[in-house]
Amino acid sequence: MTNAINQHMLSRRRLMTGTAAALATGAVVSPSMLMAQSSSPLPIATTVSADEKFPPGEPGKDYTPVHTPNGVTAPFKVVDGVKVFHLIASEFEHEFAPGLTAICWGYDGRTPGPTLEAVEGDHLRIYVTNRLPAPTTVHWHGILLPAGMDGVTGLSQAPIQPGETFMYEFKLNQYGTYMYHSHFDEMTQQGLGMMGMFIIHPRKPVGPKIDRDFAIMLSEWAIEPGTRRPNTLEMTDFNVLTMNSRAFPGTAPLVVQKNQRVRIRFGNLGAMHHHPIHLHGFTFRITETDGGPVPESAQWPGNTVLVTVGATRAVEFVADAPGDWAMHCHMTHHAMNQMGHDVPNMIGVDAGGLDSQVRSVLPGYMTMGQHGMGGMGDMGMAVPHNSLPMVGMEGPFGYIDMGGMFTIVKVRDAEVGFDDPGWYENPPGTVAVAATAEALRRDGINVDRKIDGPRPSERAGTPDASTAAPTHAASHSDGNPATTPATAPTSAPAAVAYACPMHPEVTDDEASRCPKCGMKLVPQE
Numbered sequence: 001m002t003n004a005i006n007q008h009m010l011s012r013r014r015l016m017t018g019t020a021a022a023l024a025t026g027a028v029v030s031p032s033m034l035m036a037q038s039s040s041p042l043p044i045a046t047t048v049s050a051d052e053k054f055p056p057g058e059p060g061k062d063y064t065p066v067h068t069p070n071g072v073t074a075p076f077k078v079v080d081g082v083k084v085f086h087l088i089a090s091e092f093e094h095e096f097a098p099g100l101t102a103i104c105w106g107y108d109g110r111t112p113g114p115t116l117e118a119v120e121g122d123h124l125r126i127y128v129t130n131r132l133p134a135p136t137t138v139h140w141h142g143i144l145l146p147a148g149m150d151g152v153t154g155l156s157q158a159p160i161q162p163g164e165t166f167m168y169e170f171k172l173n174q175y176g177t178y179m180y181h182s183h184f185d186e187m188t189q190q191g192l193g194m195m196g197m198f199i200i201h202p203r204k205p206v207g208p209k210i211d212r213d214f215a216i217m218l219s220e221w222a223i224e225p226g227t228r229r230p231n232t233l234e235m236t237d238f239n240v241l242t243m244n245s246r247a248f249p250g251t252a253p254l255v256v257q258k259n260q261r262v263r264i265r266f267g268n269l270g271a272m273h274h275h276p277i278h279l280h281g282f283t284f285r286i287t288e289t290d291g292g293p294v295p296e297s298a299q300w301p302g303n304t305v306l307v308t309v310g311a312t313r314a315v316e317f318v319a320d321a322p323g324d325w326a327m328h329c330h331m332t333h334h335a336m337n338q339m340g341h342d343v344p345n346m347i348g349v350d351a352g353g354l355d356s357q358v359r360s361v362l363p364g365y366m367t368m369g370q371h372g373m374g375g376m377g378d379m380g381m382a383v384p385h386n387s388l389p390m391v392g393m394e395g396p397f398g399y400i401d402m403g404g405m406f407t408i409v410k411v412r413d414a415e416v417g418f419d420d421p422g423w424y425e426n427p428p429g430t431v432a433v434a435a436t437a438e439a440l441r442r443d444g445i446n447v448d449r450k451i452d453g454p455r456p457s458e459r460a461g462t463p464d465a466s467t468a469a470p471t472h473a474a475s476h477s478d479g480n481p482a483t484t485p486a487t488a489p490t491s492a493p494a495a496v497a498y499a500c501p502m503h504p505e506v507t508d509d510e511a512s513r514c515p516k517c518g519m520k521l522v523p524q525e
């Protein structure tokens, strides 16, 4: 009892001093003992004492460097045993995905800024030059350092005025996954992209060797189609959800060789939203919080990890299953781009008659989303200047209906680098396909099996429009024979197989694209 209380009352400094004293008296102290001593009961992850001196950690020798998909690692130089970094805060044009750019703020001309990477025990000096039109500061999020280096404007330091360069200096007495971000007018400056990952490797190896170590910063943006800058005043309806400030299909895949041990570190510096990141194909263990490593006995197995605002999490797994595996935020609106927002809900509505009437005053009008948003990105429809298509990209089996905070973990049998190896070739017989009549017969599957429950039309107040279940393609054409001639007098003859849903006069005998609007021609009944 007394002992437990004493332990809890021990300050971090006193604990460290005690460790150093043990070393000084020649007591045999193994790294694992130090680890156990310093990680319990206080949440600080160390493998060595705070007073020990080390040469600056070297990439490749003292640690396996982290890979930041779509990002870079900050360069540094060593001056008299001190690792010296220099970050320049500035404004620049950033591409979120092909078709969408905005004027953002960040470090060294990018968002997220370069990943800072160092080793426990390193002594750092970080210069920050402000080329923004506004003051700024940098907060080293989660790093244990002197209060005056903590970067909170007004509280810990004066703001860095435009044109000024400030110097931060501190020693790293911990390891783990951390972040850095502006702490001046945070809502604006973080909303414009001023954030980055800060990775500290343990001085002495901890746990199984990691073969692939990825760092991903999660953020959310409000960029109205056609505008030039993110709207930092938005509180709820973020329409561009990103991993390392890129939205799918602009996100680089995480490329891994089969059986490699993979760590993925997530940080969340979005304004308002938590992100449950879901990995397909593997069960990972949550091995790190922003307090450092989780003891093995307490590591949660899972396939979704909730990364709350302001927090970091790391997960680890052995990539024992080759394939192309999705990894995305499971807040479904976060795996869509802007076109999934702010449109009226038309699910289940037969808009055939409505469309033809509206087209008489608005040529080319077409109601969207009668069967949801699936395939919308595939229609090749014109989108407002500087905005993303609805969602997705062309995949190996058709269109991938995802966007925003979505990427792909690509596990290959062959040796791979970090570059996209292309799509996975699934072994024969391992891809879901349409059931054959033979298989249906063998397993006694009756596709016409009656299912219980009232049909939608039998419920009070529900129109019968949607029960005919037209095909997806047909739903976007004007299927109403009574109105088609009136609005589309040059409509294609019945023999023509494909027509543009917006320009019925454009027809072809194959599924080409409309030269007027770029949409895919759809089969005609």
Ligand SMILES: [Cu+2]
Pocket (backbone or CB within 6 Å): 241, 273, 274, 275, 276, 329, 330, 331, 334, 405
């Ligand atoms: Cu999310």
